[in-house]
Amino acid sequence: xxxxxGQHPGAERAALHVLLGDLAVMDWPSLEAGLAAIxxxxxxxxxxxxxxxWRYDDEGAAMHCVSLWQxxxxxxxxxxxxxxxHPIYWAAIHASRTVAVDDARTSPVLIEFRDAYLAPLGIxxxxxxxxxADGRTLGLLCVExxxxxxxxxxxxxxxxxxxxxxxxxxLVLEERRRLELRLREAHAMDAVGVLAGGIAHDFNNxxxxxxxxxxxxxxMLDTAHPG
Numbered sequence: 001x002x003x004x005x006g007q008h009p010g011a012e013r014a015a016l017h018v019l020l021g022d023l024a025v026m027d028w029p030s031l032e033a034g035l036a037a038i039x040x041x042x043x044x045x046x047x048x049x050x051x052x053x054w055r056y057d058d059e060g061a062a063m064h065c066v067s068l069w070q071x072x073x074x075x076x077x078x079x080x081x082x083x084x085x086h087p088i089y090w091a092a093i094h095a096s097r098t099v100a101v102d103d104a105r106t107s108p109v110l111i112e113f114r115d116a117y118l119a120p121l122g123i124x125x126x127x128x129x130x131x132x133a134d135g136r137t138l139g140l141l142c143v144e145x146x147x148x149x150x151x152x153x154x155x156x157x158x159x160x161x162x163x164x165x166x167x168x169x170x171l172v173l174e175e176r177r178r179l180e181l182r183l184r185e186a187h188a189m190d191a192v193g194v195l196a197g198g199i200a201h202d203f204n205n206x207x208x209x210x211x212x213x214x215x216x217x218x219x220m221l222d223t224a225h226p227g
Contacts, residue, residue: 016159019045023166031174032067035167039069042143042163046156049146050123053131053167054081055139063140086112093140098129098157103149125150129160133168141167 019041028034039051050070054063062082068075083090092099092109101107104118104126117123125145131138141164 013155016045016155020159020162020166023163028170031170034170035067036069036074038163038167038170039067040074042141042160043069046143046159048143050121050142050144052142052144053139054142055131055171056137060137066139088112093128093130094137097132098127098161100128100152100157101126102151105149122146124148125152127152127156127160129164131164131168131171133172138168138171 023038023041026037028037035053039053043049043051050068052065052069053067055066056063062080065079089109089112099109101110102125104110104123105114110118110126123144124147127143129141131141141160143160
């Protein structure tokens with residue numbers, strides 16, 4: 001367990017608050033780097049070995065794991081959770097901002113994951129929170145405790161929800177950056193089109209001048225050498 005997670009509740013709350021403040025002002029060179037740093041910080045703060053970030057597809061019918069911090073290593077997992085194959089869990093995470101499961105082996109919410117996911121990884125408790133922004137649910141932040149059951153504290157639940165908000169901000173900023181890039185590319189293509197149109201117009205003018213000059217030369221030749 002981390003030093004933060006093992007502290008007195010008041011000290012734990014204060015320490016986690018400091019971490020949130022640090023994360024709020026941090027900037028990263030890429031989305032991947034930001035997600036990895038947030039996942040690592042979260043895992044260290046509350047003493048877990050697995051923290052992952054999941055994003056919805058465009059239809060909102062499935063979530064894809066885009067970042068996984070496990071045992072000190074950053075991975076791109078690629079696992080998919082679909083609404084049609086995991087309806088019980090899907091309903092739970094959409095009914096509440098945070099799903100806290102103290103005993104993953106007996107919780108009915110996680111029954112769809114028990115044999116294929118929880119048991120092989122040894123996950124004994126789980127704390128998930130939705131990543132939301134602008135009235136939209138963008139994905140999920142998943143904190144997994146490997147070992148036996150674990151009782152999540154109210155402070156840890158609040159902390160994870162706040163971490164979810166930080167991830168949401170990161171995703172929104174990335175969306176905005178990509179939109180701005182597409183707009184710049186579109187403007188650049190418009191500029192190329194205008195430039196190409198201008199060049200074509202000038203070229204046509206040159207051809208017109210050449211054509212007129214050729215016609216004049218032909219007329220002069222006909223005059224100088226009548227047939």
